[in-house]
Amino acid sequence: xxxxxxxxxxxxxxxxxxxxxxxxxxxxxxxxxxxxxxxxxxxxxxxxxxxxxxxxxxxxxxxxxxxxxxxxxxxxxxxxxxxxxxxxxxxxxxxxxxxxxxxxx
Amino acid sequence: xxxxxxxxxxxxxxxxxxxxxxxxxxxxxxxxxxxxxxxxxxxxxxxxxxxxxxxxxxxxxxxxxxxxxxxxxxxxxxxxxxxxxxxxxxxxxxxxxxxxxxxxxxxxxxxxxxxxxxxxxxxxxxxxxxxxxxxxxxxxxxxxxxxxxxxxxxxxxxxxxxxxxxxxxxxxxxxxxxxxxxxxxxxxxxxxxxxxxxxxxxxxxxxxxxxxxxxxxxxxxxxxxxxxxxxxxxxxxxxxxxxxxxxxxxxxxxxxxxxxxxxxxxxxxxxxxxxxxxxxxxxxxxxxxxxxxxxxxxxxxxxxxxxxxxxxxxxxxxxxxxxxxxxxxxxxxxxxxxxxxxxxxxxxxxxxxxxxxxxxxxxxxxxxxxxxxxxxxxxxxxxxxxxxxxxxxxxxxxxxxxxxxxxxxxxxxxxxxxxxxxxxxxxxxxxxxxxxxxxxxxxxxxxxxxxxxxxxxxxxxxxxxxxxxxxxxxxxxxxxxxxxxxxxxxxxxxxxxxxxxxxxxxxxxxxxxxxxxxxxx
Numbered sequence: 001x002x003x004x005x006x007x008x009x010x011x012x013x014x015x016x017x018x019x020x021x022x023x024x025x026x027x028x029x030x031x032x033x034x035x036x037x038x039x040x041x042x043x044x045x046x047x048x049x050x051x052x053x054x055x056x057x058x059x060x061x062x063x064x065x066x067x068x069x070x071x072x073x074x075x076x077x078x079x080x081x082x083x084x085x086x087x088x089x090x091x092x093x094x095x096x097x098x099x100x101x102x103x104x105x
Numbered sequence: 106x107x108x109x110x111x112x113x114x115x116x117x118x119x120x121x122x123x124x125x126x127x128x129x130x131x132x133x134x135x136x137x138x139x140x141x142x143x144x145x146x147x148x149x150x151x152x153x154x155x156x157x158x159x160x161x162x163x164x165x166x167x168x169x170x171x172x173x174x175x176x177x178x179x180x181x182x183x184x185x186x187x188x189x190x191x192x193x194x195x196x197x198x199x200x201x202x203x204x205x206x207x208x209x210x211x212x213x214x215x216x217x218x219x220x221x222x223x224x225x226x227x228x229x230x231x232x233x234x235x236x237x238x239x240x241x242x243x244x245x246x247x248x249x250x251x252x253x254x255x256x257x258x259x260x261x262x263x264x265x266x267x268x269x270x271x272x273x274x275x276x277x278x279x280x281x282x283x284x285x286x287x288x289x290x291x292x293x294x295x296x297x298x299x300x301x302x303x304x305x306x307x308x309x310x311x312x313x314x315x316x317x318x319x320x321x322x323x324x325x326x327x328x329x330x331x332x333x334x335x336x337x338x339x340x341x342x343x344x345x346x347x348x349x350x351x352x353x354x355x356x357x358x359x360x361x362x363x364x365x366x367x368x369x370x371x372x373x374x375x376x377x378x379x380x381x382x383x384x385x386x387x388x389x390x391x392x393x394x395x396x397x398x399x400x401x402x403x404x405x406x407x408x409x410x411x412x413x414x415x416x417x418x419x420x421x422x423x424x425x426x427x428x429x430x431x432x433x434x435x436x437x438x439x440x441x442x443x444x445x446x447x448x449x450x451x452x453x454x455x456x457x458x459x460x461x462x463x464x465x466x467x468x469x470x471x472x473x474x475x476x477x478x479x480x481x482x483x484x485x486x487x488x489x490x491x492x493x494x495x496x497x498x499x500x501x502x503x504x505x506x507x508x509x510x511x512x513x514x515x516x517x518x519x520x521x522x523x524x525x526x527x528x529x530x531x532x533x534x535x536x537x538x539x540x541x542x543x544x545x546x547x548x549x550x551x552x553x554x555x556x557x558x559x560x561x562x563x564x565x566x567x568x569x570x571x572x573x574x575x576x577x578x579x580x581x582x583x584x585x586x587x588x589x590x591x592x593x594x595x596x597x598x599x600x601x602x603x604x605x606x607x608x609x610x611x612x613x614x615x616x617x618x619x620x621x622x623x624x625x626x
Binding site: 029058061083086091098 | 594
């Protein structure tokens, strides 16, 4: 297991969504993403627990692009990863935000 | 010929150094004859030169371990690839060359004509006529090359009967027939369980359908084996139909009878399918659809690997396949260190047919895109699509600066790196990030940047120039899902026409009978 922490400063409006949203499952090649509101104002904290060690740089790149795509102020995102590829991670993150904002069908 | 005397027969007819074709493809195997050959006395029979499509069985390896054979020319090696690499390193196996199927078959008639062929059929009659059933595969090619050049043809069959359902190989091309103690081995190689098709593959399949199949009007095509291709097949009755594409794409196929194509056939997408081999469990379904598949008067499927690979090369406008590694020129390879894999049909199917002359709209359109000089001689172009996720299992990057094939060449003494599909034959690369159209690239730099632009978070992808990638995107050379009007949120398993093997059985009206290992209900 590897534990990683990231923080993004996002000077946007705090999105108004649900209290929390959870998508995905922890299984081999998959991951679980939980999004919660916090009172961190402009910051978005991301915590990653992953079974695959040594990929901090790729997590940083994936999460930076994700932060650029969305307005993430005032959120805490917790990820439990079972060795998912960056493609699956990006998809789950987008789904989690959509779910959180109440956009998903 | 009694089965018990086969070893004796082989010791009598084989001379040291003979070229021997041992039939076996990735589907059916002359496993009884392979076992007999592996047991002959190496003092009597040694240094054989094996010529065969596939090296797959432990007995194939045993031939080299015991010194019965020394050299091999082949096309594909399956699960024994690691052991094979070890034997090459130990000097026990000398590889002549690794071929694509048609190339190897071609050499059977030029410089690799077998002196003895050990073949496999379903049944024989008392005259020695052979019935292969749906898995005719390579048999006619091997027998043609051997029997008409004074060679000896020995066949193993499951049973000897009074009257065959049909004659696939005439008796006077066959010298000896033996009834094997057990039916020959056959592998269900093309069955992909829809339960294992994930969202990323579904997203990529949506891009292929909308961004390539609809864009070019692809109606004559071949799919490689794999979950990527299976995802496309399973989206035809749902996603492609919702785009109004029924009757407009995917009508004529060169394809093994993939169970995942059943929903598209039943939905009226598919008009014809010609197959290199059959697939275990698909026999009843294929027999019930002679309007789509090629079948004999007996009702069962007739396949032929040589003809279907010729068809795939000359008569298809598109090939789509996958690979393990791709470099920045678009060259791809399935070689990984310490394992000899081979090519199968990919180099032939995944290459432009420069001898082709007949026109189809898709072929002409691709040709126009590939041409940068208006004054140049116009010609068409086959679409060769590589569909890959940017990372494989265990986070191995698909996109690399340098293929492992180079290291393999250096360590094994080959004259060229074993490349499966050359970059200059590739027209499109599809990843979860988007489609790169290499036909539209005008310089080598543009081409590499287009590849980086779909290479995701691999080191190669992260080294992209963001401004150049945006420029390529403005010119339509790179297309993201949103550029294609694809809503990524729709890429869920709900879009699959069948989500399990059981649903494929339902689509077939109960005619598809999956092998036991795929039954989980």
